[in-house]
Structure formats: structure tokens, C-alpha cells
Amino acid sequence: xxxxxxxxxxxxxxxxxxxxxxxxxxxxxxxxxxxxxxxxxxxxxxxxxxxxxxxxxxxxxxxxxxxxxxxxxxxxxxxxxxxxxxxxxxxxxxxxxxxxxxxxxxxxxxxxxxxxxxxxxxxxxxxxxxxxxxxxxxxxxxxxxxxxxxxxxxxxxxxxxxxxxxxxxxxxxxxxxxxxxxxxxxxxxxxxxxxxx
Numbered sequence: 001x002x003x004x005x006x007x008x009x010x011x012x013x014x015x016x017x018x019x020x021x022x023x024x025x026x027x028x029x030x031x032x033x034x035x036x037x038x039x040x041x042x043x044x045x046x047x048x049x050x051x052x053x054x055x056x057x058x059x060x061x062x063x064x065x066x067x068x069x070x071x072x073x074x075x076x077x078x079x080x081x082x083x084x085x086x087x088x089x090x091x092x093x094x095x096x097x098x099x100x101x102x103x104x105x106x107x108x109x110x111x112x113x114x115x116x117x118x119x120x121x122x123x124x125x126x127x128x129x130x131x132x133x134x135x136x137x138x139x140x141x142x143x144x145x146x147x148x149x150x151x152x153x154x155x156x157x158x159x160x161x162x163x164x165x166x167x168x169x170x171x172x173x174x175x176x177x178x179x180x181x182x183x184x185x186x187x188x189x190x191x192x193x194x195x196x197x
Contacts, residue, residue: 019043022050044155053155085161086135086168089180093164096136103141104167106133106175115175135168143167162188 025031025045032042032055040055083093091109099105108114112131113121121128137144143163150157169185172178179185 022048025050046152051155083164085164089132089168090135091132093135093137095139097139099136099138099141101141102171102174103138103143104171104174105136106171106177107136108133115177135171137167162192166192 019033020031022045025043028044028046030042030044032040034040041052042055043050043052083090086093090106096105096107106115108131112133113128115133118128139145147160147163150159166185166188169179169188
């Protein structure tokens, strides 16, 4: 496979380089590279198209693979970076087909305490173990479909992390929880409304 790689979607690398055979990549699939004289990067295949990205989350500076040559989420639709945006708050992000109208919800892992039981224990002065919920996303919701379109144009678009944080905040509020920083959530939501109007 010969390709002109794009540096974050901005600037083509000066030379054409054979990286691997197209058949060596799943569809969709990804593969990372660490050149001796340059930044690590990875390629993502979607059909007959291959896109290249610098291997660095533009929002958090961390690398994007969560295991060797795995830059895509388990559902292979969105780059792992969308999970990076909420990684401090959730155990994992996954798609759910049980959601019908909401774009997101929080669920607990099997064996974890429910949020209601945690609240009761706290009110009784009992210690509550630290746990992180799972953020489930509705792939059929218009918001997720639009995020997929944004990802397909530029997988490093900063809106991916902004919307991920808003989806998490929305899920917290929907379950009756409290946001750690309501002011930050309100500012992000206000900016989104400004852009939409």
C-alpha cells in the first residue's frame, strides 16, 4: 500500500512510503509505526481508504493505542481518543442497543454497588468503595451518527472530546447524579448552543 499520510489532517508527508499491504489491515483496522526520525504515527483503514494520524491525543497528549496496533474502540467506529476524554470518570465506554431515545447512560459493572445504594451508605456514614461507571452510547442516536461523520473527516477533531464530556455529563444528570464541576459543564453546553444558533 502506498499512501500520502496526513499529519493530523493538515500537511502531507513529503515522500510516498510503502507501509504495509492493504490486506494486512482489517476493514476497519489500524496499525502503528515508530519511525527512527519522526513522531510515532498510525494508519486507519475504512474500506479502500487509509488515513494517517500522529499517535498523540490532541486533547491529553497521551498515545492513542490501548494495546499494540489497536487504535480503534472495540466497535471499530471511533478512535480510542473519545474514551480518553472521559477516562478519569468511567471504567469504559461502549455502545448499547438498549437505549432508544437517549444518546447516553451510565451503568454499573456486575458486582458493583448501584448509585442509589451508594447514596444510602454515604447517608448512613458508611464507607463506599471507589468505583467508576460504564458510559453506554446509543449508536442509532443522531448525536452519535454526527460524531461518526466528524471522526471520518478528522479523527483528531477536538469536538470529539468535547462531545464525549457532554455525553458523560448528560448521563450523570439523567441518573440523578451530581456533576463534579457543574460550571464547566454549563460553559461547554452554552458554547455549544452559541455555535448552533
